[in-house]
Amino acid sequence: MDIDENLPRRRDDPVANLVTHDIDTLSVAELDARIALLKAEIIRCEGKIAFASTHRSVADALFKK
Template sequence: MESDESLSRLNADPAAGLARQDIDRLSVDELHARIALLEAEIIRCRAKIDASVNHRATADALFKR
């Protein structure tokens, strides 16, 4: 059985975990790679938001007729 501490780590917000990481030890190349990964995640999140909004608008339009 897992301890409460290990369960809370599993449920932790990944973005909050990233914000707590020490980036002082990273090289410039590693920082650029990290930024590229974060920018890709932002694009993915925005695409999900757009899809959700469009899906909702389509459903609203369908049921309002």
């Protein structure tokens, strides 16, 4: 369980807006486009995680006692 899970989200939180958006009104093409966009965002996030992990490892090695 995330420690921040019980904290209220900001009103403009994009993730909250994304998951509460009604998808029943979207066409198949719109859903396909949404999935493609979400997959691209996942790849972007994974790249950021990889960069941050590498950056942290370099910093740890640099400041290692």
